[in-house]
Amino acid sequence: MYGPLWRLLPGPWPVKALLSLVLVAGVVAVCFLWLFPAIAPLMPFNDNSIRTGP
């Protein structure tokens, strides 16, 4: 999975490393801004309220 990705990146290894960092930053940004806020309400530990029913 990561092997082919590394081979797919263009340029010599410092360029590849830099591109990888950019990709990682992109993934983290997507997670922080969209993915995690979307799944957080489904987490059982995020409930503070008193509610009815078991």
Place this chain on the structure above:
Amino acid sequence: MKALRWVFGTLGEVLITFGLLVLLFVSWQLWWTDVTANREQAVTILDLERDFGHSDRPKAADPLATLSKVPFGQAFAIVRIPRLGAEYARPVLEGSDHDTLTKGIGHYPGTAMPAQVGNFAVSGHRTTYGRPLHNIDKLKKGDIIVVETKASYIVYAVDRDLIVDPYRVEVIAPVPEKPGATATQAWMTLTSCHPKFSARERYVVFAKLVRSIPRANGLPASFMAVPARAA
């Protein structure tokens, strides 16, 4: 053999990636939500203070009557609790769903509004999302809670606390813990998670109305005095 190695190699990489994503989620939940929520709630406080500041002239209509129709999700009050620090100020919004509670303290819809006879019941995060009620367990009998609205300063004093399971709706009844009883006094109930970082139980604090002071009269400084740290 080579195919098998490829399958297991890829599976390993996928599992490691998933593990890293879970760790990333934990750091987002425990750290990043505090960063963004604290910033957002501080902006809400500034907006409210600016809005409240423009209402020195007494209103013709009963301010509490207008308060009872706050649209869902709108901030309408500031809670100040000297015990939690002289600077402690959190917005109160209408609604107690997940989304509202990320923006401040949430008012349970249908419960009384500040100073009204009945139970002004609110909920707030104990951890994450700016954790407005992180130190709810530090509140002691007699501690002052000031609810600032556009019309007035409403002063409550802590009466007692309680730890209950999440389904004990009677704590937000018009007479706390006495469902069905007719309210004759104005109460405030704060609920939050207990223990910290868990949603197994609820930490509940009941406070009783001391008095309601019109904004024009100003809030006596004595109410905002930070209590000495009890031994």
